[in-house]
Amino acid sequence: MSSKSIIEVSNLGKCYEIYSEPRDRLKQYLAQGLAKLGNYQSKKYYREFWALQDVSFSIGKGETVGIIGQNGSGKSTLLQLICGTLRPTTGEANVQGRIAALLELGAGFNPEFTGRENAYLNAAILGIPREAMESRMQDVLDFSELGDFLDQPVKTYSSGMYARLAFAVAIHVDPEILIVDEALAVGDARFTAKCMRRIKDIQAQGSSILFVSHDVGSVRTLCQRAIWINQGKLIDDGDVFPVTGRYTAYMFRDEVADEHASQIADANAGMDTPTTDSPQSLVEENSLKPITHWGSQVGIIKSAEIVDEHLAQKNVFSWGERLKVVIEVDIPKDLPLENISLAFSIKDLKGTDLIVSTTHDFDKLAFVDSGNVKVLFEFTNHLTEGKYLLVVAVENRQHRDIHYYEYIEGAQYFASESEHRMFGLFQPSIKKSSIQLTP
Numbered sequence: 001m002s003s004k005s006i007i008e009v010s011n012l013g014k015c016y017e018i019y020s021e022p023r024d025r026l027k028q029y030l031a032q033g034l035a036k037l038g039n040y041q042s043k044k045y046y047r048e049f050w051a052l053q054d055v056s057f058s059i060g061k062g063e064t065v066g067i068i069g070q071n072g073s074g075k076s077t078l079l080q081l082i083c084g085t086l087r088p089t090t091g092e093a094n095v096q097g098r099i100a101a102l103l104e105l106g107a108g109f110n111p112e113f114t115g116r117e118n119a120y121l122n123a124a125i126l127g128i129p130r131e132a133m134e135s136r137m138q139d140v141l142d143f144s145e146l147g148d149f150l151d152q153p154v155k156t157y158s159s160g161m162y163a164r165l166a167f168a169v170a171i172h173v174d175p176e177i178l179i180v181d182e183a184l185a186v187g188d189a190r191f192t193a194k195c196m197r198r199i200k201d202i203q204a205q206g207s208s209i210l211f212v213s214h215d216v217g218s219v220r221t222l223c224q225r226a227i228w229i230n231q232g233k234l235i236d237d238g239d240v241f242p243v244t245g246r247y248t249a250y251m252f253r254d255e256v257a258d259e260h261a262s263q264i265a266d267a268n269a270g271m272d273t274p275t276t277d278s279p280q281s282l283v284e285e286n287s288l289k290p291i292t293h294w295g296s297q298v299g300i301i302k303s304a305e306i307v308d309e310h311l312a313q314k315n316v317f318s319w320g321e322r323l324k325v326v327i328e329v330d331i332p333k334d335l336p337l338e339n340i341s342l343a344f345s346i347k348d349l350k351g352t353d354l355i356v357s358t359t360h361d362f363d364k365l366a367f368v369d370s371g372n373v374k375v376l377f378e379f380t381n382h383l384t385e386g387k388y389l390l391v392v393a394v395e396n397r398q399h400r401d402i403h404y405y406e407y408i409e410g411a412q413y414f415a416s417e418s419e420h421r422m423f424g425l426f427q428p429s430i431k432k433s434s435i436q437l438t439p
C-alpha cells in the first residue's frame, strides 16, 4: 500500500453461489462433507455468480471519489467489501483509517436498541469511547432532528428517521473515510441538502469520501474522480467529468447499436477534462476534443460554435456582450421531422448546466424539411468570470422521452471575462430601486 493511499483495492472479487432450488443447498452441503471425507472434488449443485470481479484501484487521502453504475452493477458489494462487512472471494481491500459507512438503511443498528444506544454502540465499534460520544450526543440529536425519538427503539423508526440517525452518527465520529451510499438518500429535500453541505465540510477537513450515486449531477458536484462499475467489472476510472460523460453516453446508448460499455471506455480512453488550474492558455483548451461524443446518428452535426454578434468565432466573451450559439445540422431524410429538436447547454468545467435551450421548448422552432439547416440561439452573456464549455445535441423529443441522434459535450471551450468582481455563476443585469417607507 503506497504511503499516500488510504484505500487500496487489489483484484477484489465476490462470488455468490446461486442455487436453483433450496434442496440443492442441502445436497451441496452433504456432497461437500462426503468429498472431504473421501478426499475428492464434490459435484457442484450451484452456479457461480460474480457480483464483483477483479477490481483494483487505490484512493488517496483527501480524495472524493464517485462510484457510478446501473442497478445491480456491484457498487454496494464493493463498498461492503471495503468496509469489511462482506468477505471477498478473491483479492483484498486494505484500508487505513476510521471508516464511517452509510450503507444499507440502518446497517449496524440493533432494532431493539434506542437511537441513542445505537449511536454509542456504533461509535464504540469505530473506537470512539462513550465519554467522548456523550459530549457529541447533543450535536447528533440536533443534526438528526429526531427529538424524543432518539430514546425510542430504532425498530419504530421510518426509513427517513433511520437515515437521519445513521448520517448524524457517521459525521460525529471524525471519519477519515466517509462512505455514502445513495440508497440512504431517503430523507426529504431539506435534510438531503443539509447532508450534502456536511459532506462538503468533511471533504474540506481532508477526509476521503466514497460517494455512490446514480445521479451524475451530484457526483460531478461533489467528486473529483469517478469509478464506473458495470456487471461487476471496473469499466472506467479517472477524472469525474469524462468518466461520468462516458457513463451517460452508455446509459443513453441506442438500443439497436448496443455496444458493450468497455468498448465505449476504450474508444474514449485518453480524453481528459480540461484542467482549470493549468497555466496553459485557453487556446490549448480549445484544441481539446469533445469530452464525449455519441448518439445513433453521429455525424449529422456539421458544426457548432459560439460567435459574437458579427458572427466572428471567439473563445473569450465579455460579460454583457451579445453572443450566438450556431449549430449546423444535416438532417437525414429518414428521420421524422416533427419531434426533432436542436439543443445546446453551457456548462461550467464541473459539468453543471448553467444555460439550457432547445428548439423544442417555449416558442417551438419546427423543421419543415430535412437537409442542411443552421440554427442560431442568441442571448446576452451573463456568465461570471470563468471557463465554460458548449454542449450541443440533436434529439428526438416526445413528451419527456429523449432519444439522442447526436450529443457533443465540449463542442467548444470558452471563457467569460469582466472588469467587475462578481459572485455566483450567473449574473444577469439586475435593476435596483428603493422605496422610501418612513421619512
Ligand SMILES: Nc1ncnc2c1ncn2[C@@H]1O[C@H](COP(=O)(O)OP(=O)(O)OP(=O)(O)O)[C@@H](O)[C@H]1O
Pocket (backbone or CB within 6 Å): 016, 049, 050, 051, 069, 070, 071, 072, 073, 074, 075, 076, 077, 078, 183
Ligand atoms: N447475497 C447475495 N446473493 C446473491 N447475489 C447477490 C447477493 N447480494 C448481491 N447480489 C447480486 O450482486 C449484484 C450486485 O449487487 P449490488 O447490490 O452490489 O449492486 P448495486 O450496484 O449496489 O445496485 P443498486 O444500484 O441497485 O444498489 C446484483 O446482481 C445482486 O443481485
